[in-house]
Amino acid sequence: MFFRRSSNDSPEKKARLLERMKQALGATKQSLVNKIEAVLSARAEIDETVLNELEETLLGADLGISVTDRIINAIRMQKKDQGIKTAEDAKNEIRKQLLSILSPQSVAEPKLSQGQPSVWMVVGVNGTGKTTTIGKLAARFSKENMKVMICAADTFRAAAIEQLAIWAERSGAELIKSKPGADPSAVLHDALSAAMARHADVVIVDTAGRQHTKSNLMLELEKMKRVASRKIPGAPHEILLVVDATTG
Ligand SMILES: Nc1nc2c(ncn2[C@@H]2O[C@H](COP(=O)(O)OP(=O)(O)OP(=O)(O)O)[C@@H](O)[C@H]2O)c(=O)[nH]1
Ligand SMILES: [Mg+2]
Known part of the structure; x- marks a missing residue:
């Protein structure tokens, strides 16, 4: 499904778009529920034939092999232990498994060690949301009373530094930057010196978008990794790869 983003859309147009999205997602949910109902209805017991049909249905609904296996195996195990007897029990188990898969996972926290700043590098191909992710992380860490610094090591793309400056201001983080075209490693070096001098808890490093096939990049x-580790042993402590969630 593809929805074009446009900030100039009228409120009516936005409302219609939201309604269409809700309908489309509602239809997906309803069709999955209907298909599961169709397999399980009027089945006196959950046998291997039902499990096979259920497996086909879940795979056909694009739940993927690992999620489907997880659900089918959970039902099979509980059937063996007599935990699942009826179609209703099976439906409840599917609901339980899907909810546990969809529930928020714990988010990593910067590990603070020996008073040294924790260094997080954010990498990925162009336009996947690296800078936006940095803004969100900085806001969260600041809210948790950490002293956050952001290093503008994307010196390549025009306006990248200004974009990051807005996020830094919004999140209350300090931005360490240089001029467009500067060596990213040099900016990182300066940012880590500043972070140590000012006892920052975490330094989040923005990098220019790049394809892994570009060997020079x-x-x-x-x-940059070498510079970081020379400045602070163990750095970078985390390297976050930002990818578009719709990438297949
Ligand atoms: N829908 C949606 N848009 C996003 C998300 N994250 C970022 N964007 C938008 O995607 C565009 C690119 O985001 P950036 O954060 O600039 O991406 P980037 O990886 O830093 O881009 P480069 O620095 O050019 O490589 C912007 O218009 C963002 O508003 C997201 O989670 N969902
Ligand atoms: Mg960026």
Whole structure:
């Protein structure tokens, strides 16, 4: 499904778009529920034939192999232990499994060690949301009373530094930047010096978007990692790869 983003849309148009999205998602949910109902209704017991049909239905609904296996195995195990006897029990188990898969996972926290700042590098191909993710992380860490610094090591794309400056201001983080075209490793070096001098808890490093096939740009990342580890042993402590959630 593809929805074009446009900030100039009228409120009516936005409302219609939201309604269409709700309908589309509602239809997906309803069709999955109907298909599961169709397999389970009028079945006196959950046998291997039912499990096979259920497996086909879940795979056909694009739940993927690992989620389908998890659900089918859970039902099979509980059937063996007499936990699942009726179609209703099976439906409840499917609901339980899906909810546990969809429930929020715990988010990593910066590990604070020996008073040294924790260094998080954010990497990925162009336009996947690296800078936006940094803004959100900075806001969250600031809210948790951490002293956050952001390093503008995307010196390549025009306006990248200004974009990051807005996020830094919004989140109350300090931005360490240089001029467009500067060596990203040099900016990182300065940012880590500043972070140590000012006892920052975490430094989040923005990097320019890059494809893994561009060897010179991958070498640039290697250099940044070396600079970070020379400045602070163990850094970078986390390297976050930001990907578009719709990538297949
Ligand atoms: N729908 C949606 N849009 C997002 C999300 N994250 C970022 N965007 C938008 O995607 C566009 C690119 O986001 P950026 O954060 O600038 O991406 P980037 O990876 O830093 O891009 P480059 O620095 O050019 O490589 C912006 O218009 C963001 O508003 C998201 O989670 N959902
Ligand atoms: Mg960016």
